[in-house]
Amino acid sequence: MKKIEIKKGTNIEYLSRELLFLAQSGQPYRGVVYVRFVSKGETFDLVDFKRYITSLRDTMFNSEDIAFSIYDKIDMSIKTKNLGVIVDITSRGGIQQRLSFGKSFVPTSKDNIFQV
Secondary structure, eight states, X not given: OOEXXXXXXXXXXXXXXXXXXXXXXXXXXXXXXXXXXEESSEEEOHHHHXXXXXXXXXXXXXXXXXXXXXXXXXXXXXXXXXXXEEEEEEEETTEEEEEEEESOOOXXXXXXXXXX
16 A cells, blocks of 8 residues: 555544455355554555455455454555554344454444435
C-alpha cells in the first residue's frame, strides 16, 4: 500500500463493509473490517487499501487468521502507534465471529449517507 505523509499524532479509523475472502473449504466469508491507529506521520492511500481489501477475495484463510493478516499488511506498509484491527464476520450456520489483533478498541460505525 502506498504511504502518504500526514501530521504525526493523528487518530485514524477506517471501516470497510466490503471484506470478502475464501475459507479453507472454498466457501466465501463476508464481513466488516475496522482499523484504528495513531499516525507516526504516515497513513496509506485509500485506493490502495480498497484494492488490498478486494484482493483478499481470491485468497484462502482460516477465518481466525484474517485480522492478523490485515494487521500485518498495514504494519509492513506504514509506521503506526496502537494499531488495532477488528473483523466482524457475517453469520454462517448461526455462528457469528468477531476477530481482533493488536490494540483493543471499540469500533464506531456510521451510515454512508452518500451511498446509493
